[in-house]
Structure formats: C-alpha cells, structure tokens
Amino acid sequence: MDTLSHILVVDDDRDIRGLLAEYLDANGFKTLTATNGTEMRKTLEESRVDLIVLDLTLPGEDGLTLCRDLRSRSTVPVIMLTARGEPLDRILGLEMGADDYLAKPFEPRELFARIRSVLRRTQALPPNMALPQAKALHFSGWTLDLTARHLLNPDGIVVALSGAEFRMLKVFLEHPNRVLNRDQLLELTQGREADPFDRAVDLQISRLRQKLGDDARTPTIIKTVRNEGYVLATTVNTENPG
Structure with a gap:
C-alpha cells in the first residue's frame, strides 16, 4: 500500500x-x-x-x-x-x-x-466506480438511507434489510448499469473469493428482489446477465449531506 x-x-x-x-x-x-x-x-x-x-x-x-x-x-x-x-x-x-x-x-x-x-x-475501487460520500441513494422510487442504514419503499415505508442485504444493495447502487459477476460481488461485500458451490450471492439477490417487488422471472431492477452476472438496470441519484 x-x-x-x-x-x-x-x-x-x-x-x-x-x-x-x-x-x-x-x-x-x-x-x-x-x-x-x-x-x-x-x-x-x-x-x-x-x-x-x-x-x-x-x-x-x-x-x-x-x-x-x-x-x-x-x-x-x-x-x-x-x-x-x-x-x-x-x-x-x-x-x-x-x-x-x-x-x-x-x-x-x-x-x-x-x-x-x-x-x-x-x-481500492477505480475512481470512476467510487461515489462521493452520500446521505442516501434514490432509485426506481426507492431510497437507501446510508445514514440510518435502511431501505424506504416508494410510499416511504421502511423495508427491513439484513446487514448482508444492505451491503449487497449498496454495492449495486454504487455500480449502476455495470455487470458484476459473483466473484466481484463477494469481494466487494465480504472480501473473499467465490467458491464454485457458493450460492450466497444468488440467495441474497433473490431476497433483495423479493423485498423490491422485482419479479424473479422478469426483473426490471436487478437483472441477470446470462453467463456473466447481475446488473442494476436503473438510474441512481445521490443525495449528499447538507
């Protein structure tokens, strides 16, 4: 370093x-x-x-x-x-x-x-992948409050997230419209490499989709890119402190 x-x-x-x-x-x-x-x-x-x-x-x-x-x-x-x-x-x-x-x-x-x-x-994220310090991230009517560490649905109701789900969603919101494979997602959320039989990423994404009301068969927010990984297919707006 x-x-x-x-x-x-x-x-x-x-x-x-x-x-x-x-x-x-x-x-x-x-x-x-x-x-x-x-x-x-x-x-x-x-x-x-x-x-x-x-x-x-x-x-x-x-x-x-x-x-x-x-x-x-x-x-x-x-x-x-x-x-x-x-x-x-x-x-x-x-x-x-x-x-x-x-x-x-x-x-x-x-x-x-x-x-x-x-x-x-x-x-060590590349500069073009790093967000400035933000208070909240807005996407598809939803808000991830980074200060309170909770998710708000379009009606302003808190949707409970586990620590692992919070970190996974935050990673997607920090890298919108960019395909992330399982290795990258595990490295960015847990600091370890993927095991060939490790389904932790898939399970967390499945749970996130359920909480976001994102149909697993035809998701519109977190999409599956065949043989490559997953992508957050929406615009993310940053709310800065102040």
Missing part, C-alpha cells in the same frame, strides 16, 4: 493488543489500541482510523453493541474477533455490520490477510 493504513485494535486483553500492534506495525500498518468502547470512541474522535479490529466479548459494551452503534454513524470497516466460533456469533456480527469475522485463537498473519482484503475492497 502506498501510505500507511491506520488500524485500531479494540481488545481488553493486553497481550493480544501488544502482539497484534507489534505484528501489524512490522507489516506496514500504523496500529492504535483501545481496551473498551469509551477508548475506541475517543480514538476515533482524535485520530484517523481506516479499519477497526473489534473484540466481541469486551467488558461493559460488547463488540456487537459497539459495532451496531458505529454503523449508525460511520462506514469505517470492522473485523470482529471472538473466542467463540459458533456460526450464530458470526451471523450476529455480520448482521450488525461487521465486514469480516475471525475466531480466536488465530494466527496474526491470517488477520493481516483479512485486513488487507477488507481494505482493498473499501479503498
């Missing part, structure tokens, strides 16, 4: 904080640390942070609570850490808006690889 990315490690375990800070600093990052939510917020106010490594089982406000609160006001990427490896924990973390998830114990180099992947996804 051309410039040092700033990584904030939030973990109440002093040994883990020290180990990760030493490893990440030695591998081209600038690492900041915090032991709880209060210190995390203070660091975010005072310093530039490009990605947060957030422990799930913090004393006081836990990682899920902090991630949900963070997502209501910031788009900084989050990788969740936990000593638990149950699928439910992973799902909860991703639904709260985490960008990736890693169960303890783990090798620092594995976290390093995850950080690079998430940063690549969030920072």
Whole structure:
C-alpha cells in the first residue's frame, strides 16, 4: 500500500493488543489500541482510523453493541474477533455490520490477510466506480438511507434489510448499469473469493428482489446477465449531506 493504513485494535486483553500492534506495525500498518468502547470512541474522535479490529466479548459494551452503534454513524470497516466460533456469533456480527469475522485463537498473519482484503475492497475501487460520500441513494422510487442504514419503499415505508442485504444493495447502487459477476460481488461485500458451490450471492439477490417487488422471472431492477452476472438496470441519484 502506498501510505500507511491506520488500524485500531479494540481488545481488553493486553497481550493480544501488544502482539497484534507489534505484528501489524512490522507489516506496514500504523496500529492504535483501545481496551473498551469509551477508548475506541475517543480514538476515533482524535485520530484517523481506516479499519477497526473489534473484540466481541469486551467488558461493559460488547463488540456487537459497539459495532451496531458505529454503523449508525460511520462506514469505517470492522473485523470482529471472538473466542467463540459458533456460526450464530458470526451471523450476529455480520448482521450488525461487521465486514469480516475471525475466531480466536488465530494466527496474526491470517488477520493481516483479512485486513488487507477488507481494505482493498473499501479503498481500492477505480475512481470512476467510487461515489462521493452520500446521505442516501434514490432509485426506481426507492431510497437507501446510508445514514440510518435502511431501505424506504416508494410510499416511504421502511423495508427491513439484513446487514448482508444492505451491503449487497449498496454495492449495486454504487455500480449502476455495470455487470458484476459473483466473484466481484463477494469481494466487494465480504472480501473473499467465490467458491464454485457458493450460492450466497444468488440467495441474497433473490431476497433483495423479493423485498423490491422485482419479479424473479422478469426483473426490471436487478437483472441477470446470462453467463456473466447481475446488473442494476436503473438510474441512481445521490443525495449528499447538507
């Protein structure tokens, strides 16, 4: 990377904080640390942070609570850490808006690889594919509110989206009228490559179509391009803050 990315490690375990800070600093990052939510917020106010490594089982406000609160006001990427490896924990973390998830114990180099992947996804879009900071995105009568992180139908009624569905729709709205294949969609939403048998993208798009009232047989908003991928076939208007 051309410039040092700033990584904030939030973990109440002093040994883990020290180990990760030493490893990440030695591998081209600038690492900041915090032991709880209060210190995390203070660091975010005072310093530039490009990605947060957030422990799930913090004393006081836990990682899920902090991630949900963070997502209501910031788009900084989050990788969740936990000593638990149950699928439910992973799902909860991703639904709260985490960008990736890693169960303890783990090798620092594995976290390093995850950080690079998430940063690549969030920072390295070509200029003509990147939108300026927006408050909301309007399309086909619908509105995706990026601040409140919810979808409004043409009548102004909130339609609930999971964290994964929100990220998928946001990616389509950031790349309108551009065909995106499964590999690109997984990389942009989850920071990983597609498995030949992975149907996560198809399932999320199916659910999005249902919520948008987009007929799966003859969709007009998210269309299937045979042997290529999917395309958001509509105009997107950006509503900027202010």
